[in-house]
Amino acid sequence: MTFVRHAIICLLLAWITQGAIAQGWDTSRRLPIWLPLQLVPNLTWYSSEAATAFGFEWEATPLSYSFGINKHVSPWSSFIVVPTYRFTGSVELNVAGQLYTSPIASSHTGISTSLMGYVPLVERGEHLTFNLGIGMHRVAGQTKIFKAAGFSTLFGFLHFNIKQLSSPTIWITSLEFRFF
Amino acid sequence: MRKHPQIILLSALLFLLAGCSSVVGRFLARSVERIGAPITSVPEKIQDPIRPGAELAITWVGHATVLIQIYDKVFITDPMFTRTVGMVMRRNIESGLDPSSIAKLDYTLISHTHLDHFSYGSIDMLPQDGVLLVPFGALPYTPDFDHRAIREMRPWDVFEEAGVRITAVPVQHFSGRYGFDIPWARDRGYTGYVIEYRGKTVFCGGDTGYHPELFKEIGKKFNVDVALLPIAPIEPRDFMSHNHIDPGEALRILEDLNAKVMMPMHHRTFEQGFDPALTFAVEQLQRIAHEKDLTDRVLVLGIGEQRLFLTGTDAND
Numbered sequence: 001m002t003f004v005r006h007a008i009i010c011l012l013l014a015w016i017t018q019g020a021i022a023q024g025w026d027t028s029r030r031l032p033i034w035l036p037l038q039l040v041p042n043l044t045w046y047s048s049e050a051a052t053a054f055g056f057e058w059e060a061t062p063l064s065y066s067f068g069i070n071k072h073v074s075p076w077s078s079f080i081v082v083p084t085y086r087f088t089g090s091v092e093l094n095v096a097g098q099l100y101t102s103p104i105a106s107s108h109t110g111i112s113t114s115l116m117g118y119v120p121l122v123e124r125g126e127h128l129t130f131n132l133g134i135g136m137h138r139v140a141g142q143t144k145i146f147k148a149a150g151f152s153t154l155f156g157f158l159h160f161n162i163k164q165l166s167s168p169t170i171w172i173t174s175l176e177f178r179f180f
Numbered sequence: 181m182r183k184h185p186q187i188i189l190l191s192a193l194l195f196l197l198a199g200c201s202s203v204v205g206r207f208l209a210r211s212v213e214r215i216g217a218p219i220t221s222v223p224e225k226i227q228d229p230i231r232p233g234a235e236l237a238i239t240w241v242g243h244a245t246v247l248i249q250i251y252d253k254v255f256i257t258d259p260m261f262t263r264t265v266g267m268v269m270r271r272n273i274e275s276g277l278d279p280s281s282i283a284k285l286d287y288t289l290i291s292h293t294h295l296d297h298f299s300y301g302s303i304d305m306l307p308q309d310g311v312l313l314v315p316f317g318a319l320p321y322t323p324d325f326d327h328r329a330i331r332e333m334r335p336w337d338v339f340e341e342a343g344v345r346i347t348a349v350p351v352q353h354f355s356g357r358y359g360f361d362i363p364w365a366r367d368r369g370y371t372g373y374v375i376e377y378r379g380k381t382v383f384c385g386g387d388t389g390y391h392p393e394l395f396k397e398i399g400k401k402f403n404v405d406v407a408l409l410p411i412a413p414i415e416p417r418d419f420m421s422h423n424h425i426d427p428g429e430a431l432r433i434l435e436d437l438n439a440k441v442m443m444p445m446h447h448r449t450f451e452q453g454f455d456p457a458l459t460f461a462v463e464q465l466q467r468i469a470h471e472k473d474l475t476d477r478v479l480v481l482g483i484g485e486q487r488l489f490l491t492g493t494d495a496n497d
Contacts, residue, residue, distance in 0.1 A: 029364035037360060070322045070330050083358055088323045123301040124323045127267055154267065155358055179360060 034080050037179040042096075042159075046104055046139075048170040055100035055110075057174060064092035068120060081180045087125030087156040091117045098139070105140035112137040114148060121151075128153050137165060137172070144170070152178070210451065211269045219263065220273040222484040227281055229486060230254055236380050236489035238406060240481040241276045243449035244297055244386060246408050250377040253344055255287045257373075257384045257408065258297040260449075261305050266295040269450050272458055276484025279305035286310040287346065291386025292370035293321045293357045296450060313339060313346060317368030321357050333371055345376040349398050351388035353423050374402050380489075383407040383437060387446060389422045390429035395436035404439035405489070406479075410446030412461035413453025420453055427465035431474055443479045443487075 041056035064077040068088025077085050086092065098110035114135025122128035133148045150161035159176035229239050229247055237249040244258040261275045285307045290298050292315055300323055303312075308326040316334040331339055333348035340346075348371045355369025356362035373384040383404045398404075409430040413420055420426075425433065427444070434442040447461040455461060462480060469478045481487060 033360050033363060068323055070319060070324045072322075072330060072332065073319050082320050082361070084321050084323065123262075124304070126300055157358075179358075 030080050034180055040177050040179070041099075042174050042176040044098060044172060044174040046098075046100060046110075046170070046172050048104075048165075049168055051102075051104045053100040053102045053104050055098045057096050057098045057176070059094055059096040059176065059178070061092050061094050061180065064090055066090040068124065079180070083156040083178075083180070084126075086118055086178075087120055087129045087152065089118060089120050089125065091115065094135070100139075105142070107140035110137060110139035112146075114146075116148065118152070125152075126155055129156060131159070131161070135163070137163070146170075146172070150174075152176075206454075208268070214270045214451065215268070217270060217272075219271050222274050222276050225276060225278055225281070225484050226486055227278075228283075229277055229281060230284055231488060234488050234490075235378075236382075236405065237486060238382075238408075238443060238479075238481070238489070239277060239486040240443065240445055240483060242271075242273065242483045244291065244410065244446045245275070245302075246384070246443070246445055247277065247282065248375065248382055248384075250375065250380045250382070253286045253377055254282070254284050255289060255375055255382075256282070256285060256306065257289045258291050258299075258386065259288060259302040259306055260296060260299050261302040262299055265299070265450060269296070269452070271449060272451065273449060273483055276482075282306055287344070287375075288312045288327070289346070289373050289375075289384060290314045290318065291351075291372065291384065292353060293318050293355050293365070294387070295357060296452070297387065298357070311339070311341075313348075313373070315348065315355075315369055315371035317355060317365055321369075333373075335371065343377060347374045347376075347402075348372070349374055349383075350394055351386055352391045352394060353387050353389065372398075374398065374404070376402070381405050383409075383439060385409045385433070387423065388425060390425045390432060392436075395433045399437040399439075402437075404437050405441070407434055407437050407439035407442040408445055409433055409442050411444040411465050412447035413455055414461055414464070415454040415456075424453075427461055428468050430465065431468055431472060431478075434474065434477060439477075441477050441479045443481060448483065 041058055044055045044057045046053045061081050064081045066075045066085040069075055069085050094114045096112045100108050112135055114133050116131050116133035118129050118131045120129055129152045131150050135146050137144050137146050144165040146163040146165045148161055148163040150159055152159040156178055159178055161174045163172040230249055231237050234249055239247040241247055243260045245260045246257045248255040261279045264270050287310055311329045312325055312327040313331050313333055314322055316332050319332050335348055335350040337348045351372040353370040355365040372386050375382045381402050381404050385408055387410050411427045411430045413424055414426045444465055448458045469475050
């Protein structure tokens with residue numbers, strides 16, 4: 001239920017910020033591009049003492065605040081996040097769903113939410129960005145807190161992330177393809 | 181060049197991803213092949229390109245990067261100093277100026293959001309105490325640079341201060357930065373500029389295709405001294421023609437604008453199309469200029485070369 005509450009809060013925030021994120025473009029032009037690209041899954045590898053599983057992950061960003069974009073545009077974005085907003089420096093709320101090819105404690109699915117910060121390292125982040133965050137991961141009825149760290153390159157399209165869940169220790173390694 | 185297996189594999193993958201018959205795919209594959217290729221150096225770069233007392237000085241830095249000095253004001257167009265465009269497209273020849281030699285910069289003009297014209301890393305190599313002008317639609321791609329002002333310019337918008345007048349003028353191109361954003365940015369995010377200061381007028385074409393009426397209209401409004409015009413990539417022509425003028429069209433624009441001289445740019449620095457040689461565009465320009473008796477109005481500079489224009493005369497530096 002906690003996750004559902006968080007998801008509802010995210011959607012509400014997204015709706016509230018919609019007016020601020022138009023940035024001069026018609027959303028109807030963006031949506032037909034954003035939607036199919038969101039279907040491209042991340043690749044993820046779940047590893048614990050009890051189970052290992054390869055999976056696919058679909059991730060969205062209900063809310064993003066960019067501190068690296070210029071002051072003439074709103075720093076807020078929702079779902080459709082132009083890569084420049086993210087890799088120039090940002091903090092964002094992500095939600096994701098996972099589909100594992102082998103069961104983890106009898107479940108093939110997982111959900112997660114995270115708060116992630118991005119720090120530009122090379123060419124304002126367009127070539128290299130470091131990210132650090134925390135989040136919650138829920139699989140087979142168990143919710144665990146995780147810490148995450150990673151980097152992204154190629155205009156923020158390619159992300160490599162490692163998440164550590166404690167007691168017992170679980171590692172989730174992801175190769176993410178982020179377009180927005 | 182000895183080709184590494186991983187480069188060939190990556191080239192093949194990019195080729196397949198972009199579609200076997202796609203010009204973009206072939207172009208990407210070719211760019212990847214060049215990753216390990218050497219970059220030709222520019223010997224004896226100008227150490228101090230800003231000339232005290234110069235009325236008008238033009239330095240071609242490479243690609244669409246031109247340093248323009250009009251009296252005490254210094255302008256740069258589409259600064260590009262990095263070794264690659266977008267981590268993939270590698271330079272053929274290094275930039276003609278060391279960015280650290282540009283001690284003063286009043287105006288940075290960005291023509292559009294493409295990676296070879298709006299280079300974040302290059303802008304960060306330059307002084308940022310001046311004004312940054314970007315086309316309408318480019319602000320969502322503009323990081324929080326330290327310029328004293330960042331202005332978004334719609335077609336025919338005028339930025340004016342201290343006697344400097346910069347007008348955004350329409351050109352024919354396209355925008356976007358990451359590929360997937362091209363459709364939503366199709367009617368914005370690109371511009372040309374006309375700089376006017378103390379009686380001197382410079383037209384900066386950025387990147388453009390040819391439009392029979394567009395440049396005549398600009399020519400009626402301004403008395404252009406120097407037109408900076410792209411001349412490449414030329415081939416494949418059916419793919420390029422809407423967005424990139426060829427040398428013949430550049431000369432038509434010279435006439436449409438009724439400019440005193442044109443300076444070709446946007447050639448030789450990167451391989452952006454399938455022109456048979458890096459000098460193909462400039463050779464074609466010189467040939468057509470000769471045929472049309474326009475040689476005196478075409479000023480071909482080498483990368484890193486500067487031209488000073490003095491009252492009543494002009495001189496090569």
